[in-house]
Amino acid sequence: MMALTEHTMRLRVRYTECDPMGVVHHSRYFVYFELARTELYKLNGGNHREMEKEGVFFVVASVDCKYIKPLHYDDLIDVTVRVTRTTRAKIQHEYQIFRDGELMAVGHTTLAMISKEGKIILIPEKFHIGF
């Protein structure tokens, strides 16, 4: 079965995600990105708990984000995640956040895999689902 490489998740901005300026704090965008990426992973049959049982973990090696327009409390947003590059060592994703079709932010993450001992390892084929 072909794995999905793109997914869009609809979210509503929560009150506690906004700062005293009334906008979503820049750190919170990475939580939105993670929610969309995890949902893509699950749509492809991935199971976070199973992975932990096997003693391997995805870790975030690097991130970036460019903020175009601010997000406010109660905004309905669409978070798109797309696999942009997969190697034996790393998986890269790109994210876009839209509100009413307008692009509000763009970000990227690079994931690597570590063993229970915390060593970087090659990513087993079976965990390439969804990526």
Next chain:
Amino acid sequence: MMALTEHTMRLRVRYTECDPMGVVHHSRYFVYFELARTELYKLNGGNHREMEKEGVFFVVASVDCKYIKPLHYDDLIDVTVRVTRTTRAKIQHEYQIFRDGELMAVGHTTLAMISKEGKIILIPEKFHIGF
């Protein structure tokens, strides 16, 4: 050695702890309480990591808080924690938050202990330090 049963921790309110109304969100007070309680525990020689290695955990069974005056970004606050009751099954703490000597909030937590299997257990004597 007599264990301390009271401790005051000084904290500065962080920007990301405040909501769009510009005040500390009510849920965050429990993070402040936990910081003060943990510091009391460490002052008495307690070690959170050791406890986890033994496979026992303190869990929060109940909490409450009364909010008297709001806390704002950059406020310097004193969080006082006091052991108010210790039994074989539960430990109760009371917390007060002061700003410039004025009482801003009062809260309580009740802790119980669980085994690795998630069962409620009696609290071993050795973990009564600090309580």
Next chain:
Amino acid sequence: MMALTEHTMRLRVRYTECDPMGVVHHSRYFVYFELARTELYKLNGGNHREMEKEGVFFVVASVDCKYIKPLHYDDLIDVTVRVTRTTRAKIQHEYQIFRDGELMAVGHTTLAMISKEGKIILIPEKFHIGF
């Protein structure tokens, strides 16, 4: 039109809401409660932004929660909110969190209203919608 006095909101536990013990941190339950209460408020035609424009705000005067069983990452939960008491000065809500029909936690909040100057005021009739 009769205002709704009860509402249930379905939520999925997010990874970042869980602590190193793998369970939802006790402080986060109040965020779930708020999400359900806000949704009830909106279902009754309430509008948070409008309220802020009028210069009045609901503030949380007190909270409590009893934790029965822990919530884990990816759990699908139902958060029920119910108005339990309304006076000119205060509105009380009760919350229950269920997972697969099992009661996991019970909490309460008491809201009061303040003016832009931060004074406690009587709650105007128009803001009793949803309560």
Next chain:
Amino acid sequence: MMALTEHTMRLRVRYTECDPMGVVHHSRYFVYFELARTELYKLNGGNHREMEKEGVFFVVASVDCKYIKPLHYDDLIDVTVRVTRTTRAKIQHEYQIFRDGELMAVGHTTLAMISKEGKIILIPEKFHIGF
């Protein structure tokens, strides 16, 4: 007076900043960065509240972070912030997180200034303190 262009802030990792893998969630590093940058700003006489009264705000235009080694609960860390570039339109900072002298993460932020109406504006000279 010469403004400081670098500052190191010591922090202790909080329990609620760690995720179920027992490490600080990647989104939280930006909160640490902000704490150090804000402290640098205050050391140079900057005042966040004053700025808000004037109706201008710093907003985060872009961020990035490279995670080298994970941070754990109770780790004592040193967060160094350094102004790396200042123009009339933008201010760039670099951040490094150290634990026991070992480099754990490196990040960057670019700040811009907006008016109360949300328009990007040139940064007044008086707000260049600390930068």
